[in-house]
Amino acid sequence: MKVLAIDTSTVIAAVAVMDDEKLLGEYSINNKKTHSQKLMGMINEIMKNLDLKPADIDVFAASIGPGSFTGLRIGVTTAKAMAYAANKPVVGVPTLDALAYNIVTSKFVICPILDARNNQVFTALYEVKDGKLERTTEYMGIPVSELVQIIRQNDKKVIFTGDAVDLHKEYFMSELGENCEFAPLGSRLQRGASVAELAIMMAKEGKLTSSFELVPFYLRKSQAEREMEKKLCGKGEN
CATH class of the missing domain: 3.30.420.40 (ATPase, nucleotide binding domain)
Known part of the structure; x- marks a missing residue:
């Protein structure tokens, strides 16, 4: 095919x-x-x-x-x-599914983020279960502050990817500390x-x-x- x-x-x-x-x-x-x-x-x-x-x-x-x-x-x-x-x-x-698929890993929750302007992102959370990528939230268009709260409730380490990483990387690091990672440059787009x-x-x-x-x-x-x-x-x- x-x-x-x-x-x-x-x-x-x-x-x-x-x-x-x-x-x-x-x-x-x-x-x-x-x-x-x-x-x-x-x-x-x-x-x-x-x-x-x-x-x-x-x-x-x-x-x-x-x-x-x-x-x-x-x-x-x-x-x-x-x-x-x-x-x-x-x-x-x-x-968002395709972005998450760039970095399929069982180690972290995968969080693709696309810039939606005004400190907002298009996003969803994914996990690898039984070798398959599964979306665990709805597709969302939300402020980054709200996304941080959702991630905290999830209480798992997250890896971010997408074009909004550069915009909000420092914010996520300050809010989530060691619980966040960022995809390599070649996997963010x-x-x-x-x-x-x-x-x-x-x-x-x-x-x-x-x-x-x-x-x-x-x-x-x-x-x-x-x-x-x-x-x-x-x-x-x-």
């Missing part, structure tokens, strides 16, 4: 092609160019270098969020379009390979969908939507 996986949930653009348990190729770019400028070029390049055509791909996969609203739309739309053109199924992989491997697992479990049904998982409304609701509520009060 060949899978082409895309992750554009943050500033990282990641693409990977995996054939069951073999990683055939993986590209990642972390710079200021927009995903609309670089994503298709990356896909074309990796497919060309692997001598593959869209028809050779069995399943198309995309990281569905949470994350950047614009980035998610670009990645999901690209996967949907390619799947539709090739008449193949798609798999939507939660971004989105990887197409993690999305691809989870997609293969999900596909084998029958968790496939059509190109028409795949949608982003935003977790919460955009800032623009929240601001509009505030304005409307203010008008209603007046």
